[in-house]
Amino acid sequence: MITPPYLTSGDKVGIISTAKRTEPHEIEQGIATLKSWGLEPVIGENAFNEYGFLAGTDAERLSDLQQMLDDESIRAIFFTKGGYGTLRIIDGIDWTKFREKPKWLVGYSDITLLHCHVHNFGVETLHAVMLQGYPKASFDSVETIRKALFGESLSYEIPVHPKSRWNGEAVGGKLIGGNLSMLYAIVGSVSDIDMQNKILFIEDIDEYLYHYDRMLVSLKRAGKLKGLKAVIVGQMVDIKESTLPWGKNDREITLEHFDCPVIFDFPAGHVADNRALVMGREIRMSGSATIKIDFL
Template identity: 60%
Template sequence: MITPPYLKSGAKVGIVSPATTVSATEIEEGLKILKSWNLEPVIGENAHNVYGCFAGTDQERLEDLQKMLDDDTIKAIIFTRGGYGTIKIIDQLDFTNFKKNPKWIVGYSDITVLHSHIHTLEIETIHAVMLQGMPRATPESVASIKTALFGESLSYKIAKSQKNKFSENTVEGTLVGGNLSILFALNGSVSDIDTTGKILFFEDIDEYLYHLDKALIALKRNNKLANLKAILVGAMTNIKEDNLPYGKTDYEIVLDEVKEFDYPVYFDFPCGHQPDNQTLILGRTITITPDGNSVTVTFKN
């Protein structure tokens, strides 16, 4: 995988809204944080547009993102928020210049569309809190974005849990994934990720238990779960029952769908739609090491 250049003090970062609309007030605090890191935000022309629920028309959102992808003075693109909409423009984006001059793509949730598509180009990306969410995220989560962007060391601990399908062996592999519903939507498309021999991360929000099961079954039927090194499950936030009780919890569904495979599964990874939303470098090799009453996840530099 290709690692985009790490940021230096004074770097310009593009601010783009590829999905749901967001006001200038909603990202004001996030912009202050970027400036406190001595970064120079460059806000897309259409970043605060409104077209239904979207931040402008498909063409307006496409033009903003394409401009930032092509501008070599922009060293990272940090998204304002997720929601829905990135999948509507992904096939119209031209990554020709981006492949020649890669830069960090920073976001999560709906931005999983870009993470997955860019991983097919063999380029790393950053899964992290976006500008709208920075005021509600823990200080450690926000600080971890800077840590990743500036090339410092990243590692996290996960407490041992009865939910986990544990292994006493150290596991190493490339980390891929993102929002489970988006991975489900991309399944079988040109933006679909290759999971063979890799460590899969996923999280989700506001979905029904049956949808979680359906998404995992779809991935399994497309051979996405058979040859993994491990699974890391982040926050499963507001996962709901339908009118009829499903009969299993979210973690029981996950374990049931992978029960025939012998790799470990670790729940409660500190990442997803919650205040403790730590930064991940997707496409990066990580190690998962048993450590007493916890496991340590370390990103290789």
């Protein structure tokens, strides 16, 4: 995998909205944080546009993403907000210049699409809090973004959840994944990824239990869950019952569909403690009562 150049003080970084519409005040703290790191934020021309739910028309959002991808002075691209919308514009992007000179793409949730699409180019990306989330994000969430982008070492230690399927045997592999709904949405498309011999991270929010099961069954039927080295389950927020009880909780559903090591409650997802993850990076998981995750 190709690691985009790490950032240094004085670098320009792009700020764009490819999904849900965003107001300027929502990202003020995020912008201030980037400036405190010595970075120079460059806000996309259409970042605060409104077109119903979306941050401008498809053409406007695509234009900002294309411009930031092509501008060689922009060393990383930060996304303001998730929601939905990136899927509508992905097929209009020309990746030629990005593939020649990769740069960091920083976001999560809807941005899972870009993590997967770019993984197929052999380029690492950063699954992390988006600018709108900085005011509520934990210190560690934001600090791990800085560490990852400036080339500092990244590792985590988490207690083994009692429901985890983990025997203490070390596991290694490339980290992939992100929002489960997006992984489900891209199956069979050019953005779909090979999960063989990888370590899969998943998180989600506001889904019914039967829909959670349906997404995993669909991925399994597509052959996506075969040959995984391990699964890291982040925060599953508001995964709820429908009118009729499903009969199993989300952890039980997860264990039913995976036959590899599974660890629960990693601090990432739609929560304040949303630690940065370098997608495409080789990681090593080890430990017994506590699991250490090292980015190699």
